[in-house]
Amino acid sequence: xxxxxxxxxxxxxxxxxxxxxxxxxxxxxxxxxxxxxxxxxxxxxxxxxxxxxxxxxxxxxxxxxxxxxxxxxxxxxxxxxxxxxxxxxxxxxxxxxxxxxxxxxxxxxxxxxxxxxxxxxxxxxxxxxxx
Amino acid sequence: xxxxxxxxxxxxxxxxxxxxxxxxxxxxxxxxxxxxxxxxxxxxxxxxxxxxxxxxxxxxxxxxxxxxxxxxxxxxxxxxxxxxxxxxxxxxxxxxxxxxxxxxxxxxxxxxxxxxxxxxxxxxxxxxxxx
DNA sequence: ATATACCTTCGAGTGAACTCTAATGCAAGT
DNA sequence: ACTTGCATTAGAGTTCACTCGAAGGTATAT
Numbered sequence: 001x002x003x004x005x006x007x008x009x010x011x012x013x014x015x016x017x018x019x020x021x022x023x024x025x026x027x028x029x030x031x032x033x034x035x036x037x038x039x040x041x042x043x044x045x046x047x048x049x050x051x052x053x054x055x056x057x058x059x060x061x062x063x064x065x066x067x068x069x070x071x072x073x074x075x076x077x078x079x080x081x082x083x084x085x086x087x088x089x090x091x092x093x094x095x096x097x098x099x100x101x102x103x104x105x106x107x108x109x110x111x112x113x114x115x116x117x118x119x120x121x122x123x124x125x126x127x128x129x130x131x
Numbered sequence: 132x133x134x135x136x137x138x139x140x141x142x143x144x145x146x147x148x149x150x151x152x153x154x155x156x157x158x159x160x161x162x163x164x165x166x167x168x169x170x171x172x173x174x175x176x177x178x179x180x181x182x183x184x185x186x187x188x189x190x191x192x193x194x195x196x197x198x199x200x201x202x203x204x205x206x207x208x209x210x211x212x213x214x215x216x217x218x219x220x221x222x223x224x225x226x227x228x229x230x231x232x233x234x235x236x237x238x239x240x241x242x243x244x245x246x247x248x249x250x251x252x253x254x255x256x257x258x259x260x261x262x
Numbered sequence: 263a264t265a266t267a268c269c270t271t272c273g274a275g276t277g278a279a280c281t282c283t284a285a286t287g288c289a290a291g292t
Numbered sequence: 293a294c295t296t297g298c299a300t301t302a303g304a305g306t307t308c309a310c311t312c313g314a315a316g317g318t319a320t321a322t
Contacts (some may be wrong), residue, residue: 085247115215
């Protein structure tokens with residue numbers, strides 16, 4: 001028999017808040033989380049895996065709207081595997097592009113830091129010569 | 132005599148909107164933009180350079196609050212050069228850290244894409260054997 | 263003279279992604 | 293009996309960084 005987790009346990013495991021887990025279910029990112037006899041949510045290990053996948057998409061900057069699109073396709077079954085894989089590949093390519101642009105900006109920032117060091121040196125020379 | 136730019140020209144050059152330029156001035160990211168006889172803003176080339184620097188900080192994910200801190204130090208003159216440089220270095224280190232984490236998540240996403248391809252293959256075999 | 267195309271200010275509105283509150287209920291511990 | 297600690301729902305509030313609208317002024321073009 002599979003161990004089922006409470007919402008609080010899932011929050012601890014995934015790093016999401018209890019609020020966020022309910023929010024994700026409300027908007028349709030999580031579908032059909034089972035309830036126990038008291039109406040409490042019981043998460044299966046498949047649910048945890050799916051939440052961790054969503055977390056990874058979020059960590060790479062995917063919007064909730066795009067995650068919803070993938071969640072909706074998943075609900076339709078294995079016939080949508082290719083469609084989902086293509087969405088992931090597109091997202092991957094976009095993020096790679098953004099990372100390259102970010103690295104460029106970081107290089108410019110590094111240049112600026114060097115410039116600052118030169119200015120600090122000049123400023124300190126001026127201060128000491130004025131003594 | 133230096134060429135001074137209108138707010139619209141600055142918007143075109145920097146890629147920020149006219150609204151955003153006024154917003155930045157209101158909150159203190161831009162200080163003492165000169166006005167002409169009609170009260171219109173006249174941006175100097177030093178102003179443009181500063182705006183482009185802010186744009187770069189923004190592109191690397193710096194919050195407006197942190198940019199304000201740097202802008203405030205800049206207003207106090209060259210004695211704050213070292214303080215500003217240290218803030219930049221800290222920001223740089225944080226972003227490098229985030230980029231490493233992002234790359235890790237991207238690697239996991241790439242693995243997932245490979246998994247999907249295997250699942251697609253299995254699904255297609257099953258479909259054709261069921262014919 | 264009037265339309266257009268700018269500019270000004272202040273302050274309200276937007277969208278994303280949560281984040282929290284209120285009202286309510288159950289069930290085990292002291 | 294009552295507190296604590298968890299759960300439920302709907303819906304309101306928050307934060308960030310803009311983004312826009314209203315009301316009004318000025319200068320050039322027709």
